[in-house]
Amino acid sequence: MPTQSTLATTFRSLHQSGLLLLPNCWDAGSARLMAAQGAPALATSSAAVAWALGYGDGDQLPVAQLTACLALITRRLEVPLTADIEGGYSDDPAAVGATVAAVIDTGVVGINLEDGRSPPALLARKIEAARTAAERAGVPLFINARCDVFLKGLVAPEQRVAETLARAELYRSAGADGLFAAGAREAADIAALVAGTPLPLNILALPGVPKADELTRLGVRRLTSGSGIAESVYARITTLTRGFLAEGDGAALSADALAYGELNTLMG
Structure with missing residues (x-):
């Protein structure tokens, strides 16, 4: 198994050129399946992890449940894992720093921290606390600052690029390594974001977002699936269960199912 330091270095290098296609897992089994398809790294989806553990998304998941899940994922994972930790599950930067330290202890080498509807200055303080925790742990943690200006429509459409870039500079100064402009869809907006910040840009795969070839041309460095794969899986579970009950x-x-032996060998 690669060391955490090696995985952290590898993960950072994956943002330096080309486009990192990053599937979002939610438990050890989904992570094993995704890694087996050749994913060079994995992320967790905060929503999908919460759902898998019986909680709603939106800072409802207890941190102890999160870290237990992450530890199970990294136990046999040989590629880097970055964890979506929402807003750090607290508005207290010191508490966020403690959470980040616990997350690092699970073997994770990156995190997402989001601003949501909170003041940007608050996320900047959380990023500073996360960076301090990483330095104390001796892990070059990749901190991806998720800016929700586009996703939540925080300002008028014509102001979204400028507002996102202003926040990006604040977050970069606080210690962020990447910018996640969740919700950005238009090629012109994405190109402007790439040109306006030195941070590698992360885009969320949503309907209307350009495909990988075009995002690569635009200079995007990371494309994440978010909760989309989990949502599709849960839709399939719902359909199969309804049919079985009926x-x-x-x-x-058995239709379109992975064979028992294939799954058992992969997990065993």
């Missing part, structure tokens, strides 16, 4: 038909359960 008809008890085992044939439908």
Whole structure:
């Protein structure tokens, strides 16, 4: 197994050129499956992790449950893992720093921290606390600052690029390594964001977002699936369960299914 330091160095290097396609897992099993498809690194989706553990998204997941989940994922994972930790599960930067230290202890080498509807200055203080925690742990943690200006429509459309870039500079000064402009869809906006910050730009794969080739041309460095894969999986679970309860038909359960032996070998 690679050391955490090696994984951290590898993960950082994946943002230096080209486009990192980063699937979002939610438990050890989904992580094993995704890594087996050739993913060079993985991320967690905060929503998908919360759902898998029976909680809603939005700072509802207890930190102890989060770190237990992350430790299970990294136990046999041989590629870097970055964890979405929402807003750090607290408005107290010191508490966020303690959470980041606990997350690092699980073997994670990157985090997402988001501003949401909170003042940008608050996220900057959280980033500073996260960087301090990483330095104390001796891990070159990749801190990805998620800016929700586009995703939550925090300002008028014509102001979103400028507002995002202003926040990006604040977050970069606080110690962020990347900018996650979640919700940005238009090629012109994405190009302006790339040109306006030295931080590698992360885009969320949503309907209307350019595909990988175009994002690469625009200079985007990271594309994440977010909760999209988990949402599709849960839709499939719902469909299969409804059909089983209605008809008890085992044939439908086997259609498009991975074989028991294949799954068991992968996990075993």
